[in-house]
Amino acid sequence: MSETTAGVVFIAAMIAALAASYKPLGDYMYRVVTREHHRKVERGVYRLIGARPGTEQNWVGYARSVLAFSAVSIAVLYLFQRVQGSLPFGNGFAGVEPGLAWNTAVSFTTNTNWQAYSGEATMGVFVQAAGLAVQNFVSAAVGIAVAVVLVRGFARKATDKLGNFWVDLTRITLWVLLPISFVAAIVLVAGGAIQNLTDFTSATTSTGDTQTITGGLVAGQEAIKNLGTNGGGYYNANAAHPFENPTTWTNFVIIYLLLVIPFSLPRTFGRLVGQNRQGYAIAAVMGIIALVSVSLVVGFESFANGTVPQAVTAAMEGKEVRFGVPDSGLFAAATTLTSTGSVNSFHDSYTSFGGGVLILNMMLGEVAPGGVGAGLYGMLVLATITVFIAGLMVGRTPEYLGKKIGAREIKLASLYFLVTPALLLSGVAASLALPVNLDSMQDPGPHGFSEMLYAFASASNNNGSAFGGFGANTPWFNTALGLCMLFGRFLPIILVLALAGSLAKQKPVPATAGTFPTHKPLFVGMVVGVTVILVALTFLPVLALGPLADGLQ
Amino acid sequence: MARLPRWISQHLAALRALLVLTAVTGILYPLAVLAAAQLPGLNDRADGSLVYAEDGAVVGSSLLGQSFTDDEGEALLAYFQSRPSMAAGEAGDYDPLVSGASNLGPENVVDVLPDPGLGWDGDENAAKSLLTQVCERSFAVGEREGVDGSRPYCADSGESAVGAVLGVFYSEGTTGEVVRAVSLNEACGAVEAPFIAEYEGVQVECAEYGEDYAKALITPVEGGSGEPAVPADAVTASGSGLDPHISPEYADLQVERIAAERGADAGAIESLVEEHTTGRFLGFMGEPAVNVVELNLALDEAYPLA
Numbered sequence: 001m002s003e004t005t006a007g008v009v010f011i012a013a014m015i016a017a018l019a020a021s022y023k024p025l026g027d028y029m030y031r032v033v034t035r036e037h038h039r040k041v042e043r044g045v046y047r048l049i050g051a052r053p054g055t056e057q058n059w060v061g062y063a064r065s066v067l068a069f070s071a072v073s074i075a076v077l078y079l080f081q082r083v084q085g086s087l088p089f090g091n092g093f094a095g096v097e098p099g100l101a102w103n104t105a106v107s108f109t110t111n112t113n114w115q116a117y118s119g120e121a122t123m124g125v126f127v128q129a130a131g132l133a134v135q136n137f138v139s140a141a142v143g144i145a146v147a148v149v150l151v152r153g154f155a156r157k158a159t160d161k162l163g164n165f166w167v168d169l170t171r172i173t174l175w176v177l178l179p180i181s182f183v184a185a186i187v188l189v190a191g192g193a194i195q196n197l198t199d200f201t202s203a204t205t206s207t208g209d210t211q212t213i214t215g216g217l218v219a220g221q222e223a224i225k226n227l228g229t230n231g232g233g234y235y236n237a238n239a240a241h242p243f244e245n246p247t248t249w250t251n252f253v254i255i256y257l258l259l260v261i262p263f264s265l266p267r268t269f270g271r272l273v274g275q276n277r278q279g280y281a282i283a284a285v286m287g288i289i290a291l292v293s294v295s296l297v298v299g300f301e302s303f304a305n306g307t308v309p310q311a312v313t314a315a316m317e318g319k320e321v322r323f324g325v326p327d328s329g330l331f332a333a334a335t336t337l338t339s340t341g342s343v344n345s346f347h348d349s350y351t352s353f354g355g356g357v358l359i360l361n362m363m364l365g366e367v368a369p370g371g372v373g374a375g376l377y378g379m380l381v382l383a384t385i386t387v388f389i390a391g392l393m394v395g396r397t398p399e400y401l402g403k404k405i406g407a408r409e410i411k412l413a414s415l416y417f418l419v420t421p422a423l424l425l426s427g428v429a430a431s432l433a434l435p436v437n438l439d440s441m442q443d444p445g446p447h448g449f450s451e452m453l454y455a456f457a458s459a460s461n462n463n464g465s466a467f468g469g470f471g472a473n474t475p476w477f478n479t480a481l482g483l484c485m486l487f488g489r490f491l492p493i494i495l496v497l498a499l500a501g502s503l504a505k506q507k508p509v510p511a512t513a514g515t516f517p518t519h520k521p522l523f524v525g526m527v528v529g530v531t532v533i534l535v536a537l538t539f540l541p542v543l544a545l546g547p548l549a550d551g552l553q
Numbered sequence: 554m555a556r557l558p559r560w561i562s563q564h565l566a567a568l569r570a571l572l573v574l575t576a577v578t579g580i581l582y583p584l585a586v587l588a589a590a591q592l593p594g595l596n597d598r599a600d601g602s603l604v605y606a607e608d609g610a611v612v613g614s615s616l617l618g619q620s621f622t623d624d625e626g627e628a629l630l631a632y633f634q635s636r637p638s639m640a641a642g643e644a645g646d647y648d649p650l651v652s653g654a655s656n657l658g659p660e661n662v663v664d665v666l667p668d669p670g671l672g673w674d675g676d677e678n679a680a681k682s683l684l685t686q687v688c689e690r691s692f693a694v695g696e697r698e699g700v701d702g703s704r705p706y707c708a709d710s711g712e713s714a715v716g717a718v719l720g721v722f723y724s725e726g727t728t729g730e731v732v733r734a735v736s737l738n739e740a741c742g743a744v745e746a747p748f749i750a751e752y753e754g755v756q757v758e759c760a761e762y763g764e765d766y767a768k769a770l771i772t773p774v775e776g777g778s779g780e781p782a783v784p785a786d787a788v789t790a791s792g793s794g795l796d797p798h799i800s801p802e803y804a805d806l807q808v809e810r811i812a813a814e815r816g817a818d819a820g821a822i823e824s825l826v827e828e829h830t831t832g833r834f835l836g837f838m839g840e841p842a843v844n845v846v847e848l849n850l851a852l853d854e855a856y857p858l859a
Binding site (some may be wrong): 001003005006009010013045048049050051064065068069071072073076118120121129130131133134137138166169170173174177178181182185186189190191192193194195196197198201202203204205206207209210211212213214215217219220221224235236237240241242243246247248249251252305306307308309310311312313314315316317318319320321322323324327343344345346348349350351352355442443444445446447450451467468469550553 | 560568569583602617618651688704773775785789836
């Protein structure tokens with residue numbers, strides 16, 4: 001079998017695995033977030049938290065809880081890093097300096113996992129497991145909870161009650177993220193991912209050299225960092241590191257993990273609004289965009305365009321032999337189509353166009369399928385904009401799932417869409433205005449610009465991957481990228497919750513002959529079109545300066 | 554207790570929630586995975602797939618690549634060579650404390666030449682482009698294995714190969730007649746003559762240290778060479794810097810040298826390589842790969858060095 005054929009089969013197997021999980025996982029998550037009865041262990045948690053599970057919150061209350069929880073998370077994670085030197089299991093590492101600690105605390109709380117540090121040289125076991133990995137769980141749970149609230153907004157009638165944040169957070173963590181992560185972690189250990197409390201093992205190689213072999217609680221973190229679309233590597237080399245992703249099949253498992261929840265949530269959405277076909281339509285939009293993007297990345301990498309790839313005769317710089325080019329390309333596309341940002345190969349060395357598609361994936365707002373929860377709410381906002389545009393075409397008040405998309409709703413949706421481009425483009429522009437920031441670009445010419453563009457696309461969309469040659473650990477970039485991550489996460493969340501509030505208040509309007517059906521191929525095509533056109537109009541000029549100029553030299 | 558203001562009670566609830574979830578996901582969860590990983594069959598892997606010598610000393614991990622070079626970084630000819638590594642720490646390449654990649658881009662083709670007084674090793678600002686690194690490695694491997702090391706876009710007119718890249722000046726900036734051409738990676742003094750004498754009728758100059766060629770159009774020259782004899786993985790660094798594998802093609806290329814160095818039969822070495830080659834899992838996952846660490850250990854066992 002040729003490398004390309006094997007790659008195509010790999011992608012087909014991945015699609016089959018995801019399709020097989022769509023119903024069972026989507027239905028399971030539906031039951032987790034709708035179950036009336038509170039289990040004993042849940043009640044125990046609520047008592048410890050001091051939450052009243054019976055009271056539901058309106059959107060303002062829910063938003064307040066989300067923000068309070070995230071603010072506390074940032075503060076505690078910052079503190080852990082700063083005092084790491086005096087904590088047990090610090091592995092002898094000193095406290096992290098303030099700018100980097102702030103950047104990292106924001107990064108993990110916002111589900112971004114941008115890493116301006118190298119894991120094996122900065123963070124001890126305690127900060128990794130009890131700090132960073134905890135945020136891998138809870139920031140993912142926050143994302144899913146917010147998506148569920150938006151869906152409740154569509155599903156509920158004439159109410160301001162949208163659920164209880166503490167209940168959603170607890171249940172999603174305990175019953176969705178924990179069990180899947182546990183099983184996945186064991187599977188990864190079986191492949192060779194490590195899970196131990198050894199500091200370092202010193203090996204004397206057959207040629208008499210010394211090699212210091214690292215230890216750590218890697219497998220557990222590897223599972224949740226991908227399942228929760230977080231992406232922060234235990235090691236600098238992330239999932240290219242043999243201790244994180246040892247074999248060709250763990251590579252398959254990891255890609256599956258990072259796609260499975262985002263691709264199954266449309267099913268949960270369909271169940272919650274009582275029309276499974278609506279879920280299929282949203283999943284179809286995500287699937288179409290994802291498939292085109294994956295084909296482009298794998299295609300560009302396999303063609304190996306560009307001077308160095310042609311000299312090498314393959315785009316192998318920054319890629320592992322065991323994975324090969326196509327499987328690395330799928331990983332790269334999947335990690336940027338979701339908000340994951342873990343990598344099994346280094347994007348900076350990708351072909352100009354291959355790397356350009358990765359940047360574009362993030363610019364799409366990570367909706368195909370997007371981060372856990374964030375992908376679904378992003379896609380539902382785009383669907384809302386689509387019914388509005390369709391409504392303009394025929395001159396009717398647009399409605400989606402029985403809810404009128406009026407002035408308030410469309411304002412919130414538009415603001416949601418504008419947040420990340422505003423952050424991304426003004427971040428890049430402001431950075432370029434300061435000459436000292438040019439030193440952070442490793443490569444000369446347009447590729448250096450692509451590195452900076454990638455950094456802001458990644459931070460604003462909470463992805464976390466990087467063109468790794470970019471020197472991001474400077475006061476300016478730690479601060480600017482930190483702000484992009486913060487606003488790129490929480491402004492959209494507030495807008496989505498507000499949208500949910502305003503939708504839930506409405507009484508549904510009955511569907512008539514004039515209602516635009518939102519489960520048919522026409523609608524699917526229109527959402528794809530709206531997504532691509534909006535994003536292309538926003539970002540084409542800046543892409544022309546970076547990856548396009550780089551590839552067309 | 555008096556009622557606290559709402560914003561304080563909110564944050565207290567949040568703090569309590571975080572602490573509870575930290576206990577569950579940050580402490581219980583990793584320890585549960587750790588406990589499960591102690592099961593027989595899993596524990597060796599959870600500990601890092603360590604490989605032991607007969608006396609019980611750790612000689613490495615079968616998952617982490619190693620470099621088989623001497624103190625100067627020169628290849629030890631009796632061992633299969635690993636891929637180039639960017640994980641260069643205090644202990645040399647393949648240092649797990651500094652895993653990582655070059656992160657150099659696909660159009661990184663122009664060297665920053667060193668001050669001639671200081672040389673490559675002495676001048677901190679000097680940097681070899683990715684293209685030049687690829688060309689250097691290719692010719693070095695070619696020489697070591699007795700095959701042609703040439704590849705597209707590589708020039709070997711100097712002491713070591715460099716990227717074949719011209720800086721071309723045009724009469725109208727980026728268009729018009731060629732008025733000047735400089736071989737950007739070949740420093741005057743380091744080469745007798747640039748890799749091509751003429752470009753579009755203009756004589757090609759060598760590159761002068763310190764001169765600004767920013768206005769020139771960077772023009773890589775492909776040159777005429779067929780399919781390179783040195784495989785792709787032998788001239789590129791992996792993403793982790795710890796890749797334990799090489800391609801079967803690169804292993805095959807090394808068989809004859811190993812056989813000669815060890816006084817063994819090439820066929821026997823070949824079958825040893827095959828034993829340490831993993832195919833695609835289920836026939837379609839990943840690429841066939843040869844584990845260099847395990848292969849070299851098996852080599853030492855079967856054909857010990859005197």
